[in-house]
Amino acid sequence: MxxxxxxxxxxxxxxxxxxxxxxxxxxxxxxxxxxxxxxxxxxxxxxxxxxxxxxxxxxxxxxxxxxxxxxxxxxxxxxxxxxxxxxxxxxxxxxxxxxxxxxxxxRDRDLGIPGAEEYVGCGLLYQNPFIYWYNHKAETNYSGPQYDVPDQAVVVGGGLASIDVVKVLQIENYSRALRERSVEVGLHELEKGIPAACKAHGIEPQSLGIRGCTLIYRRREQDMPLAQAPDNATPEQIAKTEQVRLKMLRLARDKYLFQVLDRTLTTGLLVENGRLAGLKVSQSKIEGRKAEPIPGSERELRAPLVISSIGSVxxxxxxxxxxxxxxxxxxxxxxxxxxxxxxxxxxxxxxxxxxxxxxxxxxxxxxxxxxxxxxxxxxxxxxxxxxxxxxxxxxxxxxxxxxxxxxxxxxxxxxxxxxxxxxxxxxxxxxxxxxxxxxxxxxxxxxxxx
Ligand SMILES: Cc1cc2nc3c(=O)[nH]c(=O)nc-3n(C[C@H](O)[C@H](O)[C@H](O)COP(=O)(O)OP(=O)(O)OC[C@H]3O[C@@H](n4cnc5c(N)ncnc54)[C@H](O)[C@@H]3O)c2cc1C
The missing domain is CATH 3.40.50.720 (NAD(P)-binding Rossmann-like Domain)
Structure with missing residues (x-):
């Protein structure tokens, strides 16, 4: 036309x-x-x-x-x-x-806990500005906010982007620990897999003393939206997709050495000295698409940094x-x-x-x-x-x-x-x-x- x-x-x-x-x-x-x-x-x-x-x-x-x-x-x-x-x-x-x-x-979707916004930049970060920083921080003219990347951070998420957030945290922590031992290992080498990159330099990753970050997800590991079943999927296709998700998660954990807490809901904030010091979390009961907190299962999950990666709108x-x-x-x-x-x-x-x-x-x-x-x-x-x-x-x-x-x-x-x-x-x-x-x-x- x-x-x-x-x-x-x-x-x-x-x-x-x-x-x-x-x-x-x-x-x-x-x-x-x-x-x-x-x-x-x-x-x-x-x-x-x-x-x-x-x-x-x-x-x-x-x-x-x-x-x-x-x-x-x-x-x-x-x-x-x-x-x-x-x-x-x-x-x-x-x-x-x-x-x-x-x-x-x-726009990052709200963490969904009343009062959480007060702690943005003070123990709480959202995925979009965090990845922006990561992608630009090495530029001489970068003038945006600078973020510390401590060990043992908690990432709230479950989707592919949250795995990227976890990877950034782990790569940054291992890169820093290796540098402290005067071993320079590039980003691309670490991204191929942290254990292999460390071993290539004669270092056991465990010897670096990094505890690793934790990804928390409200449903089961096999429900993580890392792979999608086709529309109107049969029970067999759903089962297959769940296996693919579990495999993807296992491979990611093997390569980047992080923990996963599935069936975990964020229910409150842990605040100390005006700073977010972690989250209150409960175990969740899964019924279909619903994830409800199990009464009496609430506990504290301490973390020097919480990153929310639960979607963008x-x-x-x-x-x-x-x-x-x-x-x-x-x-x-x-x-x-x-x-x-x-x-x-x-x-x-x-x-x-x-x-x-x-x-x-x-x-x-x-x-x-x-x-x-x-x-x-x-x-x-x-x-x-x-x-x-x-x-x-x-x-x-x-x-x-x-x-x-x-x-x-x-x-x-x-x-x-x-x-x-x-x-x-x-x-x-x-x-x-x-x-x-x-x-x-x-x-x-x-x-x-x-
Ligand atoms: C952490 C992360 C990892 C990802 N990894 C992958 C991956 O491995 N593979 C993959 O395929 N996809 C990946 N994606 C997703 C992929 O990058 C996006 O789905 C895709 O690039 C979106 O393209 P878009 O053009 O729709 O939106 P965008 O890329 O968001 O483009 C929107 C444009 O609009 C501009 N804009 C916004 N607001 C205004 C305004 N008010 N006025 C004027 N301009 C405005 C923005 O500056 C931007 O240029 C990832 C995303 C994230 C966040």
Missing amino acids: ETEGQYFVAVVGGAVAGSVAAEVLADHGVRVAVIEQNKRPYGKIEDGLPRWHAEQRKQEYARIDARLKKPRVYFVPSTKLGRDLDFQDLCNQWGFSAVILANGAW PEIIPGVAMKGEYYALTDDSLPRYAGCERVFGVGNVVTGQGNIRVSQTHSQKVASQLIKNYLVARDGHGGASSSHAATEARAAARATALKETLGTLPTLSPGEMVALERRIGTLQERAGYSGDYDAWIANVTPPDLE
């Missing part, structure tokens, strides 16, 4: 989901402004995926770059929706044909209506915002959890549906122009029927296109972005970024 010069779409967030949506639309003649809060557009690839995924991160950066450099894509860095741009304005005043939210899930943006922890988007295959027909969601902002592939395919599907169902080609039939009057009439009738059943996105006149381009140019100028994507990325990439 050729929609050249008729539609202008704003995509909020330039990482996997945002760049994929931008590419699909731009390839169909749609102009796309990609509004990204950071200087670099890589989202969770840079700030979530721990830095030992060096090769994968490089490849994903290159893919995102290639998409954002496409003709008709206008990259707008250092511009945050909710801070530099108002959501209602963007949807209703700017004149875009549609707005696509691709801004991911950056979209950040609250002024003016964006919420449905629970998520934006008020419909649940169907084309997630549409309840408050405005022309606003859609793609990637982590919709799915919350997920992985690179899930974000990519979700965004591809939604953007392709938009093209197919909501954009009307200039010649009205979604194909090459035909001079044949009957074909044109049929195509026009089809387009009208489509418009009546689904509604289409507004097209823009050439004058409106130019005006919108000018306003986007002003945003780019304010960010210091000249339009040369490669030069910008080269300039804003820390020289010592891993």
